[in-house]
Amino acid sequence: MHKKHNFGAGPCILPPSVMEQAARAVINWRGMGLSILEVSHRSPEFEDVVLKTQLLVRELLAVPDHYSILFLQGGASTQFAMVAMNFLDTGKKAAYLDTGYFAQKAIKEARLFGEVDVFASSGDKDYTYIPVDFNYDKQVAYLHCTSNNTIEGTEMFDFPKGGAPLICDMSSDIFSREINITDFDLIYAGAQKNMGPAGMTLVIAKNEFINQAKKEIPSMMDYQIFRDNMSMYNTPPVFSIYVAMLNLLWLKDQGGVSGIEQKNIAKAKLLYAEIDRNPLFHGTADVEHRSRMNVTFLAVNKEVEAGFLKFAADQGIVGIKGYRTVGGFRASLYNALPLSSVEILVDAMATFEKEYSGKIALELE
Template sequence: MKRTYNFNAGPAAIPLAVLEKAQSELVDFNGTGMSVMELSHRSKPYEEVHNRAASLMRELMEIPEDYEVLFLQGGASLQFAMIPMNFLKDGSSAHFIMSGVWSEKAQSEAGKLGSTTIIATSKEDRYTYIPESFEDPEEGSYVHLTSNNTIYGTQWQKFPSTKLPLIADMSSDIMSREIDVSRFSLIYAGAQKNLGPSGVTVVIVKKEMLENANEGIPAILKYSTHSKQNSLYNTPPTFAIYMLSLVLEWMQDKGGLKAIEDLNKNKASLLYSCIDQSGGFYKGHAKKDSRSAMNVTFTLKDENLTKAFLKESIEKGFSGLGGHRSIGGCRASIYNAVPLEACEALAEFMAEFQKKHE
């Protein structure tokens, strides 16, 4: 069976072992005579899948007991609205650190519901770096950041300490490395990059935040509703949560987040070395101290060469190397499920392409 080298930004690669296990269980899950997709979300067989996924997340991320793990829907985009609905207080401000388009979208949605301020931004430099320096606000509802920026290929290397609750959109690098969850009051992530297929959104939220949330908003949009119902208030995306549980088992089998982080660093190093040693043939978008281990963004010296590179890459069996439409260029998304061999093959292709066209 031939597998494409999948560098798509999302939905992204899923481990082959996970796909194969899901395939073997697709028609008859655990002797139920039904697919997971057919199970009632109130049944014991599905309940075991659901709780297993939450338990594995707690174990792998070392999530403290005073945090809830929720499985929601609507992707990060719904979280852009749910967070201010729940936590942006009247007469207070939500503070944003702007590092890319997704930070902009989060700030824009919050601005429709209350006051927002931008306390740091790298927009003036085309979001080529993470704006780590800012005056830490003492008043307000929360501080929001985006941990990894898929379009620009930048990533927080060290997270800030803030006086106010810190909220992070980790959609594109959650569980790609070890982090201290206790530094955050809320973490959210769409699953479709590191955790499985699209359809489920993970929210890790401190219980203290739930106790101080706004009232008077629709039940479906209140985090406390989902917390009290074990994320079963309404029908959850059962198949996506099942796939999430399989991906988490795969991570566990790989040795946990430390082993995954080491592998991701090796993959990124291969590609960044190829860029740095190209003598300017390839040029990275992100400044070196802000480079992402998840999304390697780069350009070639002109548009015609970029088009030739992308065309030839498809012929060689690579998928998803085109940059985001807003900035163009090239992008290799090397999430957890992208194997080292794919990055080795890409580095080899990049070297060969340079030799042929230089």
């Protein structure tokens, strides 16, 4: 079967070589006569996988030694509550930057555990930009932001520095660009955008910050317990961690994060250029805050939207339909998506424009 051009927002596209290795491991892993799906998570072979995956994260993102790398479960949605449960103390507020749907979900969960100050929001313009001119109380327990907004198509390229501890949801752009880990006290990210299959959640946290967490919380929500148990307090998501390791090895072969960032810039530049050129489409996010990972755009009318969705599907292009509450289009350009797939999409947009313009011309005659 011909492989589709997968622009889906998540689960992410994975490199063919990673899929092939993972498929072989499902049948017989390392010649053990066991599937990776049934191997003991306490076996030395799998403990080696956890260690290698942690080391790859540390190497690829230049994570300093005084930060811990944890593999948890429950996705970013569990982190929305876990962050507040650990760090939102009675008598202190938490500061949240509201940049869209998932930031709002994080705010909702945090309010279950304490007072939340939404110190800036882009809701006044349908989340088409990232607030940059803001002030917040530096005495808050922490400041929370979302680096990339998958639904709205905006991305943060600068982060607040100094003041309160900074926590960031990087679910959809982790490993897609270089970041300075020391700017953050805690980063969390669902694996299913750029790291691997759904089921694992990456947390990178400063040890000093973890040590400040509240003590009387459920064990499964306690960062300290997972740190002290090498992410294996309970049965970890074995397959997800294994495929993440394969994917990070692939990323290393691509020139690491700096290498893949240049490829991601090229892909986004090509697609945005066609959106800006083509009279049938227009972008939704402010130009300076356009996401490199999730490109959102609209058609000039519903006829064009429906027509292009069908036209694209006929070209093997899938996953470009916009989020259900937004409509339009969303093309996700995650690490493993090749430039050739973006070129196919851009060619389809240009071809569709010519055919649609010709049809309108005939109707006017």
